[in-house]
Structure formats: structure tokens, C-alpha cells
Amino acid sequence: MSRSDLPSHTCTIARASAQVGDEWTLLIMRELFLGTRRFDDFLRLTSMSSHLLSQRLRKLETQGVIRREPYSERPPRHEYRLTEKGLDLWTVIIALKQWGDRWLSTEDTPVQIMHKVCGNVVRPHMICPDCGERMGAHDAEAKISEPFQMERQAVRRAP
Amino acid sequence: MSRSDLPSHTCTIARASAQVGDEWTLLIMRELFLGTRRFDDFLRLTSMSSHLLSQRLRKLETQGVIRREPYSERPPRHEYRLTEKGLDLWTVIIALKQWGDRWLSTEDTPVQIMHKVCGNVVRPHMICPDCGERMGAHDAEAKISEPFQMERQAVRRAP
DNA sequence: TTAGTCAATTCAAAAAGTGAAGTGACTTCT
DNA sequence: AGAAGTCACTTCACTTTTTGAATTGACTAA
Structure with missing residues (x-):
């Protein structure tokens, strides 16, 4: 069985992992909670490749974790914002942060x-x-x- | 910058992601919290490939999230158990589970x-x-x- | 002896990720 | 008016990871 079958698991942890359980997605979530909204900022602040970033943003949007909101008509521009579903991941990110603070940090x-x-x-x-x-x-x-x-x-x- | 540079980030969320932020590792963690201890059980219950499983178990052991404990001398057998560091990930797994229960489940x-x-x-x-x-x-x-x-x-x- | 269990490792093919370069719709500078 | 810059991507050649099947090796049980 492959990664692509995870969404069909009975277990909701497997299903949740399939949606947000990868390194880059978690980093994007961090940025969203820190207030980052625009493509280029995600790009620089996470230092991921633009290819991956656009893939992941598309995936998160399809899943309803984030939504694109236009903030300018000309030129056409929009920003990425957390939906309620996305905001509800706060606990996961905070739990991960506390664990990292406790076990992976000296400072x-x-x-x-x-x-x-x-x-x-x-x-x-x-x-x-x-x-x-x-x-x-x-x-x-x-x-x-x-x-x-x-x-x-x-x-x-x-x- | 690539995935392999995540451990060197200042941010502890990035560091934590690098250690446990991938689909299969999270599934292994689920199993550990459900009481699974042996290679073959992880294999069947997560349906991941044995190659990947042994890689991930090695990584988790190196990181100190799990430890191998011998339970038989002949034949030489051991089981995988959570360390304190691993047990401390409970909050992350539970947060993920609750999120999955709320947003990804019908039943x-x-x-x-x-x-x-x-x-x-x-x-x-x-x-x-x-x-x-x-x-x-x-x-x-x-x-x-x-x-x-x-x-x-x-x-x-x-x- | 033969089959079976457990814990892996090996290998080729497929999928995913990386990094650099390019695109297009604009705006701002000179 | 033309040149340079910004933003939000896409494309492409390349590398790394994952997958799935097969194999190994140390043992046990029938």
C-alpha cells in the first residue's frame, strides 16, 4: 500500500497524516499561524522550492485547510488564509512546537x-x-x- | 534548501517536523501508542513497505524517540518501545486524531x-x-x- | 526434513522533490 | 516611453525517495 492510499484508512490519524503530515505542509502551517499570507513570503521564509509550494498550497486549498482571497484586482493578486478547518490545526502545531522546544532545542x-x-x-x-x-x-x-x-x-x- | 536542512532551522516546529513530520512516521507513532511493538505487526498494521519501515525505525531510534529492547536471546528478537521523548509526542498524535475525527470522518x-x-x-x-x-x-x-x-x-x- | 516465523536487506522501477530558468501580468523608476 | 522590478507561478532536467517483490538468515515446531 502506498502513501496515496492513506486517505482511505479507517483511522483518522492516518487520514490526518495524509492531509497535513509532511515536512513542508507543517512548515506552511507554521507560517500561516505566524501571519504569512503571500506566495513569495512562504517561499523565502520556508526556503522550499516554488514548485513544491504551489503544489502544497493547491492541495491545502482543495482540502479546505486554506482559502485564496483576492486583495487586489489589478494586478490580480490574492493571499492565502486559514479556514476554520485550518485554524483548528492550531493544537497540532502547538503540540509539535512544545515537543520541539523541549527535546530539540538548546536555546x-x-x-x-x-x-x-x-x-x-x-x-x-x-x-x-x-x-x-x-x-x-x-x-x-x-x-x-x-x-x-x-x-x-x-x-x-x-x- | 532541501528537506535535509530542516534540522538546522532555528524554529523548533521545523526541527520537530524533520524528526516526526512525515506520513509513515506518524503512522508508526500511532501504532506505538496503540501498543504495537514488533516489526511484522508494524508492517501489517500500517501496510508500509518493509524497506521504509526499517529505515524509519532506525531513524526514530537514532533520534531517541524509540528504543529496541531484546525480549528473546534465541532466536535474537527485540521489540520497539517509546522512550520518554517518544511518549511526549502523545499530545501531537492526540491533537492530530481529534482534528481527523472532526474534519475527516463521517463515522x-x-x-x-x-x-x-x-x-x-x-x-x-x-x-x-x-x-x-x-x-x-x-x-x-x-x-x-x-x-x-x-x-x-x-x-x-x-x- | 520441511515448513514457518521474525526481522530484516536487496534491487529495479516509479514517484516525488530540487534548483534553476522562464513566463506573464502588471507597477514603478528614470 | 522604455527599462527594471514585483508577484505568482510553471517548466524542465536532474536527483532522491518510495514502492513492491524477492531474497536472506537465524532460528523453531511438526
């Missing part, structure tokens, strides 16, 4: 998060909505649904 | 999260550690550090 973080509501620079984290306690890998257990478990049993027994 | 989620502390199936979310309120893209603002801002200005003005 201070290059990007801080400010909470507009309270005005503080913060390091957001995940909590359990029921008991309100902080949550991590150690206190979570994955429960696989019946149909998905069956599907997995089948492939494990396969040739 | 019920194939994997639920149970909080061991309170015993409930939950959808964890991010909060501001200072004021305790739920946080998302709309109420966050990115603050770019002085040195990183300078670096970015430089590339924007570049040829």
Missing part, C-alpha cells in the same frame, strides 16, 4: 504563545475535560472500536 | 481515549495554564523572539 524558544484573554505568555497543555487534570501518555489508554479492532485482526492474520 | 471515531485517573472516555483539549480557560487559534497570539525576527527579516529581503 530559548523562538516563538512564544500569548493568551489574548489573560495576556500572559503561556505553555498550553492538554487536560481531561471531565476531571480537569493534566493529561499525557502515562495516564491515557486507547480504546479501539469493535469494527476497527476486527479490521486490525484481519490484517494481522493476513498473508 | 464514529475508531479510537477513543480513556483517562486512567477518572476512568472516563474523554476528548482532551488544550488550556491556558494561567487562567485555566480552553485555548485555540482564536485566542492565541504568536510572539516571535528578537533573534528569530531578525533572521526572518533577513530572508524576506534576500534576493
Whole structure:
């Protein structure tokens, strides 16, 4: 099975990976959250090739993660902006950032998060909505649904 | 600049992307969090090629995200397990899963999260550690550090 | 002995990514 | 008015990565 089959997986992590799980797409998402809107800026700030950038932007637009908005008629110009679907990836990018800050950096973080509501620079984290306690890998257990478990049993027994 | 230069970026999101930001690595991470430990199981459950799987496992081991643990001397066998660094990616995988559940799925989620502390199936979310309120893209603002801002200005003005 | 398991490696073909150059619709400078 | 510059791409030749099938090698179980 190839990368192009990922969107058809039952697992939503596989499906999400297929949409945004590659190096350059994640870098584009970073830029979008930092406020970058134009082709040339993405190009310089990510230092990716223009070929790849236009491919990825097209893909993200098709998926509804970003939208093109015209900001000038003559010459015809437009900018790229996050849709609600795209904005909702914030948690993923922040989680990745915190992990990178913690495990891959020696210096201070290059990007801080400010909470507009309270005005503080913060390091957001995940909590359990029921008991309100902080949550991590150690206190979570994955429960696989019946149909998905069956599907997995089948492939494990396969040739 | 190419993919291989990502680890040298100042930005920790770029660095994190370089380590775990690709489709197959994310799928391997999913499996690790679901409890998969052995080569053949990864192979069947992700349906990736064995060549790529062994490459990725080697890379993840080198990076310290997973470790190989022997579980049998004869025949020599070992399993792959998450290190602390790997376990700390939980938030990223969960964030990706929630996003996939919300935007890419029609049916019920194939994997639920149970909080061991309170015993409930939950959808964890991010909060501001200072004021305790739920946080998302709309109420966050990115603050770019002085040195990183300078670096970015430089590339924007570049040829 | 033969078949089977596990954890890979090898190899050729196909797909994806890279970097440089080019295009076209404009605007600004002189 | 002509030349140079900007922005948003596309094209193309080349390199790297991925794919999928086959093979290896160390063992075990029938």
C-alpha cells in the first residue's frame, strides 16, 4: 500500500497524516499561524522550492485547510488564509512546537504563545475535560472500536 | 534548501517536523501508542513497505524517540518501545486524531481515549495554564523572539 | 526434513522533490 | 516611453525517495 492510499484508512490519524503530515505542509502551517499570507513570503521564509509550494498550497486549498482571497484586482493578486478547518490545526502545531522546544532545542524558544484573554505568555497543555487534570501518555489508554479492532485482526492474520 | 536542512532551522516546529513530520512516521507513532511493538505487526498494521519501515525505525531510534529492547536471546528478537521523548509526542498524535475525527470522518471515531485517573472516555483539549480557560487559534497570539525576527527579516529581503 | 516465523536487506522501477530558468501580468523608476 | 522590478507561478532536467517483490538468515515446531 502506498502513501496515496492513506486517505482511505479507517483511522483518522492516518487520514490526518495524509492531509497535513509532511515536512513542508507543517512548515506552511507554521507560517500561516505566524501571519504569512503571500506566495513569495512562504517561499523565502520556508526556503522550499516554488514548485513544491504551489503544489502544497493547491492541495491545502482543495482540502479546505486554506482559502485564496483576492486583495487586489489589478494586478490580480490574492493571499492565502486559514479556514476554520485550518485554524483548528492550531493544537497540532502547538503540540509539535512544545515537543520541539523541549527535546530539540538548546536555546530559548523562538516563538512564544500569548493568551489574548489573560495576556500572559503561556505553555498550553492538554487536560481531561471531565476531571480537569493534566493529561499525557502515562495516564491515557486507547480504546479501539469493535469494527476497527476486527479490521486490525484481519490484517494481522493476513498473508 | 532541501528537506535535509530542516534540522538546522532555528524554529523548533521545523526541527520537530524533520524528526516526526512525515506520513509513515506518524503512522508508526500511532501504532506505538496503540501498543504495537514488533516489526511484522508494524508492517501489517500500517501496510508500509518493509524497506521504509526499517529505515524509519532506525531513524526514530537514532533520534531517541524509540528504543529496541531484546525480549528473546534465541532466536535474537527485540521489540520497539517509546522512550520518554517518544511518549511526549502523545499530545501531537492526540491533537492530530481529534482534528481527523472532526474534519475527516463521517463515522464514529475508531479510537477513543480513556483517562486512567477518572476512568472516563474523554476528548482532551488544550488550556491556558494561567487562567485555566480552553485555548485555540482564536485566542492565541504568536510572539516571535528578537533573534528569530531578525533572521526572518533577513530572508524576506534576500534576493 | 520441511515448513514457518521474525526481522530484516536487496534491487529495479516509479514517484516525488530540487534548483534553476522562464513566463506573464502588471507597477514603478528614470 | 522604455527599462527594471514585483508577484505568482510553471517548466524542465536532474536527483532522491518510495514502492513492491524477492531474497536472506537465524532460528523453531511438526
